[in-house]
Amino acid sequence: MMLWLGDRLTAEEAARISPLDRGFTLGDGLFETLRLSGGAVLRLEAHLARLAAGARVLGLPMPSLDLGAALAATAQANGLLDGVLRLTLTRGTGPRGVLPPAAPSPTLVIAAAPAGPALPPARLVIAETTRRNELSPLAQVKSLNYLDGILARQEAARRGADDAVLLNTKERVAETTIANLFALIDGALVTPPLADGVLPGVMRAAVMAEGAEERPLGAFDLERAGEIFLTSALGIRSVSAIEGRALSSFATAERLRARIPGA
Incomplete structure (x- = not known):
């Protein structure tokens, strides 16, 4: 699987995230699950708006890159036209303690998966x-x-x-x-x-x-x-x-x- 990590595509086996990342140590971050249909991300603007609203609540900087393009690139790199994309944004690494660093460097990860079978009621x-x-x-x-x-x-x-x-x-x-x-x-x-x-x-x-x-x-x-x-x-x-x-x-x-x- 190819992942989007930071600002580029990375093979899953080569991807590295610090064990001191606050997403891992404190759950300090956000995520969005997005539906991919026919190669297009459904309701992309609504997902990104919710992500940005959550980032404002947490005081978490949003990535400066084009998230729509990153999502599309991840799907394409994995040969997916229909499936699921998961975008995870954490505050990145920081010193011990609960208070976030004054100038965080967020971690961005996008993963892709094929669509599963339809679930029963x-x-x-x-x-x-x-x-x-x-x-x-x-x-x-x-x-x-x-x-x-x-x-x-x-x-x-x-x-x-x-x-x-x-x-x-x-x-x-x-x-x-x-x-x-x-x-x-x-x-x-x-x-x-x-x-x-x-x-x-x-x-x-x-x-x-x-x-x-x-x-x-x-x-x-x-x-x-x-x-x-x-x-x-x-x-x-x-x-x-x-x-x-x-x-x-x-x-x-x-x-x-x-x-x-x-x-």
Whole structure:
């Protein structure tokens, strides 16, 4: 595999990142997962805008190079027309301690992978081990620290599910460990508002543009939803069960897949 490291393409076996990089030692960084379709990166501007917004929150300098060109070069170097690109940006190396260096030298890595098989509808549980902190500025940032999600995903696996719904500190629905959540309730397509600890998903925005509305949701709302589906940069995934309750309607998700590129 060819990677983009810093300002150039590098063979995976030759790539080197310092063990003192703050992305490794502290999770001090950001990432974006991007869908590649027909050789084009879908919703590139939205991804780069979210990356820049996260960088402002962290006080992390953005690379001066053309990230769109770097992404395209990485895909081309790996012979990919359809697949997934992962862009990782860390603060780079620094001295011991939490306070970042005054003049950081960020580390940029772009990796490519072929598209995997389509996933079946997901089985969900509501996480009991962790909560989404809607009061943290990191709730709006796609950061490298994914430990809450990892704990919840492990819980889901133990309970025989594919993913876990995270509630926030007010017991409101936020999202799952890797995706935004939409529900069809009383004929209305709804999704939790950003203020409830929701990451501003790129595919979420595309679905919102099709007429969905934001509304605070509780676990009881999911209990009566006629349809639930998940969205991420890689597409729309229907939900077949939540907390053991079967869901058989996938019509809204299917309609949106037909209307939204890459869904």
